[in-house]
Amino acid sequence: MVDGLLEAFAGTAAFWPLLYILVGTVLGILVGALPGLSSPMAIIVLLPITYTMETVSAFQLMIGIYVGTKLGGSYASILLRTPGTPAAACTALDGFPMAEKGRAGEAIGYSVMSSTMGGLFGWVVAVSFVPFIASVALHSEPADIALIGIAGLVLVSAFVRGSMVRGLIGVLLGLLIASVGYDLQDGVERYTFSHPMLASGLPFAAVLVGFFGITVVLSDLEMIGRRSEIAARTSEIRLPSPAAFFRRWRAWSIGTGYGVVVGAIPGVGADGSTFLSYATVRNQSRNPPPEAFGTGVPEGIIAPESSNNATTGGTMIPMLTLGIPGDGSTAVMLGAMILHGLEPGVMLMQNNAPLVYAILVAILVATVMMFFVGWGASRAIIRVLRQERSLLFPFIIVFASIGAFAADNGPFPIYVALACGVAGFFLEKCGFSVVTIVLGAVLGPIIEYNVRLGLAYSNGDWAVFVDTWPRMLLCAVIVLLVSNEIWRATRARPAGTGAGLDKGSETT
Amino acid sequence: MxxxxxxxxxxxxxxxxxxxxxxxxxxxxxxxxxxxxxxxxxxxxxxxxxxxxxxxxxxxxxxxxxxxxxxxxxxxxxxxxxxxxxxxxxxxxxxxxxxxxxxxxxxxxxxxxxxxxxxxxTPTWILAHRDSGITSIDQFFEAARSTPGELTVGVGSLASAHNVLAQALMGVNGIDARVIPFDGGGPLKKAILGNQVSIGVIHSPVLLDAVKSGDVNVIGSGGGLADIVYEPVRDAETIDAHGVGVEIGxxxxxxxxxxxxxxxxxxxxxxxxxxxxxxxxxxxxxxxxxxxxxxxxxxxxxxxxxxxxxxxxxxxxxxx
Missing domain, CATH: 3.40.190.150 (Bordetella uptake gene, domain 1)
Incomplete structure (x- = not known):
């Protein structure tokens, strides 16, 4: 394996391969930064161009795009609070408040550094433990995935600490949103009101840009209505120092760990791992305290961003060794393999080992290039924020609409986004956190599908959720998390004041 | 005018x-x-x-x-x-x-x-993991008859040719096994590769690579496989031999x-x-x-x- 990788490194260290990876990475960052354009979309558009290229070159280009979009996605989250992908949504939680405080340079800098570190470490872990990662992907059974999801939900409801009821209501609203559509197991239509567009559920990208982007515009517009001046902000272009980043090793190591392992589980991937790592880092953080998350702390950017890029290694291994796609991009790459005359699946490693190694090397090279491109571009990007804030509103609305439109190539998702934006605006006024809603919507379908599938496997026997050691461990973790929450709540109540109760609801 | x-x-x-x-x-x-x-x-x-x-x-x-x-x-x-x-x-x-x-x-x-x-x-085909011990439709029937309601049949979704094939094959032959619908072909593919279902019904040539490597066996097909490029599976048994009078694919x-x-x-x-x-x-x-x-x-x-x-x-x- 090491020989194969070294050979692939030697092959990649030439003008054309490096150029392909660089072009892909730059394209990827651009595509990721524009809400509505996604990595699978960019790969599909370029696919016909790659027919005439050598297979290795084609994949170097695609890998560049795949890696680059992971970083690019954070730009729109930080600057516009309009994540183009669910995986970038988490970065908006602390990235946008940080930018609002005029520290966009730091936010972008942390995002670039943690994406790179996450990508590099994720790659090393994934490549060193190929059989383990492949086995996680293949042998993760529905019951395991359901329990991971439930643990995530419990972590989420702690987002609105002090008002767990509001947190839970938010999560339940998210579950409600996610339950719209045609139910695959029983073939029943839920909350579709016989509308054909609702049969496949509410388009998730639209829900996301609605609750984040459009809600923030409405809140700011309201401030204009009250004639309270929106402070003109001078954004600093100061980037963070590497020392400040490495001091926060805990956040990026947790993010990376989640990224590699959870990212390898098909169907959970980066969307789940970013939120899980954010919640974990937040909950166990002493300095800054958990309450500070959501107001613009670097850890809140570092955890999800390192996790997001660490999934590139985690999702690539099952794709290359088993032919199992972990997300949309890897699904498209599997299709591209067929069109390039390869046979993806369990035999790929045997029949096309040089290509597999070249792809793995391309991920590493693209990650390094992403750092330099991202770092170099950050100064230019921050200038966006130096403008009058109200000038950003039309852009947020336009990009949110494009993002929603692209979810389905039609106008329907735009209506969904607008509706979610209005709903999010009023819910935030009532002290709810839109994050809990979005998280409920992300994890809800994963949990529901896997709980039901797990029960179908076991013929309705609930013992399936405790019949292996990892599952017992997960159940114990869930019980511990819940009791920890209850303990904190009872302990906080006598000493706490009314002001303390609502504090957490600002974590949006 | x-x-x-x-x-x-x-x-x-x-x-x-x-x-x-x-x-x-x-x-x-x-x-x-x-x-x-x-x-x-x-x-x-x-x-x-x-x-x-x-x-x-x-x-x-x-x-x-x-x-x-x-x-x-x-x-x-x-x-x-x-x-x-x-x-x-x-x-x-x-x-x-x-x-x-x-x-x-x-x-x-x-x-x-x-x-x-x-x-x-492309006919719909029936696959089973090597470790499941099932290599033919008859073997699947036999195992299902000795443990009614225990074996599982993975299908891509309820509204699919996979489900039609599974239900027809089991209905005609009076077999009692549980049909498990997945969220499309991708997740079903993983369940078959991971030996999580007794048999899986999916469009050919999905998982052909695993068939070639011997990890997965083709135990039957909804129709003739004469057009498949990989010769060894061309003569796979069809469901027609088990009383299902139509081709499914x-x-x-x-x-x-x-x-x-x-x-x-x-x-x-x-x-x-x-x-x-x-x-x-x-x-x-x-x-x-x-x-x-x-x-x-x-x-x-x-x-x-x-x-x-x-x-x-x-x-x-x-x-x-």
Missing amino acids: RKPLIAVAVAGATVLGAWTAAVAEYPSDTVRIIVPWRAGGGTDTIARGFAAALEEQIDQAVVVDNLTGGNGNRAHMHMKKAKPDGLQILLNGSSDMNSAIIFQNTPYNYDDFACLGAIYR TVRGLFVPKDTPEELLAAASALMEKAAKSEAFASFGVKFGFKPIWWDRKTHCDFMAEENAAYRKIKADYID
Whole structure:
């Protein structure tokens, strides 16, 4: 394996391969930064161009795009609070408040550094433990995935600490949103009101840009209505120092760990791992305290961003060794393999080992290039924020609409986004956190599908959720998390004041 | 009084002229192949292979457009209302369309579209992991009879040819096993590879690589596998030998709106035939693992009707 990788490194260290990876990475960052354009979309558009290229070159280009979009996605989250992908949504939680405080340079800098570190470490872990990662992907059974999801939900409801009821209501609203559509197991239509567009559920990208982007515009517009001046902000272009980043090793190591392992589980991937790592880092953080998350702390950017890029290694291994796609991009790459005359699946490693190694090397090279491109571009990007804030509103609305439109190539998702934006605006006024809603919507379908599938496997026997050691461990973790929450709540109540109760609801 | 008449005549002649010209130089603009499913799947891959082959035959660009949503509803409704100019062509599997129509009461029917011809015919096949110990349909029956309700049969979704095959095979033979619907072919593929279901029913040639490596066995097929590139599985047992009187699989065909004029249909179909029989598409077939076919408009349309009737009967007999 090491020989194969070294050979692939030697092959990649030439003008054309490096150029392909660089072009892909730059394209990827651009595509990721524009809400509505996604990595699978960019790969599909370029696919016909790659027919005439050598297979290795084609994949170097695609890998560049795949890696680059992971970083690019954070730009729109930080600057516009309009994540183009669910995986970038988490970065908006602390990235946008940080930018609002005029520290966009730091936010972008942390995002670039943690994406790179996450990508590099994720790659090393994934490549060193190929059989383990492949086995996680293949042998993760529905019951395991359901329990991971439930643990995530419990972590989420702690987002609105002090008002767990509001947190839970938010999560339940998210579950409600996610339950719209045609139910695959029983073939029943839920909350579709016989509308054909609702049969496949509410388009998730639209829900996301609605609750984040459009809600923030409405809140700011309201401030204009009250004639309270929106402070003109001078954004600093100061980037963070590497020392400040490495001091926060805990956040990026947790993010990376989640990224590699959870990212390898098909169907959970980066969307789940970013939120899980954010919640974990937040909950166990002493300095800054958990309450500070959501107001613009670097850890809140570092955890999800390192996790997001660490999934590139985690999702690539099952794709290359088993032919199992972990997300949309890897699904498209599997299709591209067929069109390039390869046979993806369990035999790929045997029949096309040089290509597999070249792809793995391309991920590493693209990650390094992403750092330099991202770092170099950050100064230019921050200038966006130096403008009058109200000038950003039309852009947020336009990009949110494009993002929603692209979810389905039609106008329907735009209506969904607008509706979610209005709903999010009023819910935030009532002290709810839109994050809990979005998280409920992300994890809800994963949990529901896997709980039901797990029960179908076991013929309705609930013992399936405790019949292996990892599952017992997960159940114990869930019980511990819940009791920890209850303990904190009872302990906080006598000493706490009314002001303390609502504090957490600002974590949006 | 004469002027309007002349105007009408001139206008009529212009329209007619334009019309004949449109047919003569079909396609006059970019051709869009509409795929109701996400990029990366089987139908999408075939569409992209076919688009490349079609592009070689004409002077226009051919693009693949994934109009996903509503289990195919969106693409079909889009096509039902599309301009009948032959520039938008739907590519979908017969069984994907028919099972949606039958299981979900869709707002469209197969005869809302005119057939242009079919380019791929792939039977649905039955797979089992090497470690499951099941290597033939009879063995599966035997195991299911000794432990009723215990064995599991994975299918891509309830509204699919997979489910139709599973229910028909078990219904005809009085087998009691649990059908587990997955969220599409991808997750089902993983469950078969991970030996999490006793058997899995999925479109061929999905998981052919695992069949070649010996991790997964083909224990049966919904139809003949003569067109598959990998020879050792060509003589796999068919469900016909077990009393299921119909062939179950999917025929990927091309459709246009019903009111497309006859001359245009003929011109478009002739062009599709050329592309389907081209060298480029044949070499795509080698990569895809299956030889392409060509069925003319009538064969294609007749098959759609036959398959619809057969599925309706299976649903009434064994599922409802």
